[in-house]
Amino acid sequence: MNTDASIRILCVDDHPLLREGIAGVIEGQDDLRLVGEASNGREAVDAFRRLRPDVTLMDLQMPEMDGLDAIKAIRAEFPAARIIVLTTYGGDVPALHALRAGAQGYLLKSSLRKELLDAIRAVAAGRKRIPAGIAAQIAENAAHDALSSREVEILRGVAAGSANKVIAATLAISEETVKSHMKRILEKLDANDRTHAVTIALKRGIFSL
Amino acid sequence: MNTDASIRILCVDDHPLLREGIAGVIEGQDDLRLVGEASNGREAVDAFRRLRPDVTLMDLQMPEMDGLDAIKAIRAEFPAARIIVLTTYGGDVPALHALRAGAQGYLLKSSLRKELLDAIRAVAAGRKRIPAGIAAQIAENAAHDALSSREVEILRGVAAGSANKVIAATLAISEETVKSHMKRILEKLDANDRTHAVTIALKRGIFSL
């Protein structure tokens, strides 16, 4: 922790304009202090080691090293690290992964100043902060199994416009195996057909284009 | 125009934190002045009428009335209005539409402070400001024809996981007609199959999920 009473904050986002906005919001608060900024995951881990912030605001989609890996790296080294994910909603899957990786908060970039400040103070005080809507979506999809990495690989091929035969050739497996995987993909995602499976996966953030 | 030399700016975006960031950047400049903010298209049109800014920064994806309609409405009433689109890249199609609707500039939300300031000053001076990358993507896709609204309607159905038969029933046309449309959709988008057509359309911003 720190000597005075202020909450020390690290902000990680690859959008300079948004960082500027967050800095502006934090500046106006007596009990908060922005002590560092980073624009990708690697910088974030470095900055965390140096600064040991009380709360870290972390975007998920970033170049170099994404936010999820950064959260994992930071929490591996500093298990008590308090991290709030601050991102444009990208589906329940990345949100769930972030929470599993140890994030205590989840905020949308469309949030109001007050929501950001409340979340920072709540997480700094050791509480969690997950918007009801996000929590509901995670819960809703928790019923189904997650796709295996092989299944995601195949679905990516489908999204790219490859026929089963082509995917099979690419992955050096038989077309029948691809069809088997497809069956389970459709089942798990509750999709009508391969196109639907892709759009569901995109909406849920299972992968992106 | 205005009495003193400063460029009067209106900022339209539904993300308060980003607006805050832009405000912060503009505040630091002697020749720029933020005169108003709006968080959706309707408010933007109202604010424009009241304030007559020299330059308007406009997001495209917004609730109530989107940025494209706002640009059209403003330019219909004030043909000399100078507007810079400031958005996360959503494909060549929305970008092209915005430029056709009369925007003089296009900026990504991931831009640096300097790029934002340069663009504002350039557009205020009557110049255009389109990043080379965006221009290239628009040019690249200009070869192909745009989808008709009927074709987009059908492709949305495909994305939703509907079989041709179901789409036909929904639109009260024959399945053969849907197949005819699909053929031309695949041709126009240069897609291998319906799934590919959907992912290409999503990447290009022809529609979203």
Place this chain on the structure above:
DNA sequence: TGCGCTATCCCACAAAAGAGGGATGCCGCC
């Protein structure tokens, strides 16, 4: 050790989708 999950492969059959034609009427624009 056994259970569950994953990945792999196989078969047969039904249902879609796509390719390759062709045809009509409408509307806007030169």
Place this chain on the structure above:
DNA sequence: GGCGGCATCCCTCTTTTGTGGGATAGCGCA
């Protein structure tokens, strides 16, 4: 008035997908 684009419909044939089974092997974990 004609030409191009659009929307509509029709036919045939091939290819691809999807359904409904079943089988084997590995791997981790209780």
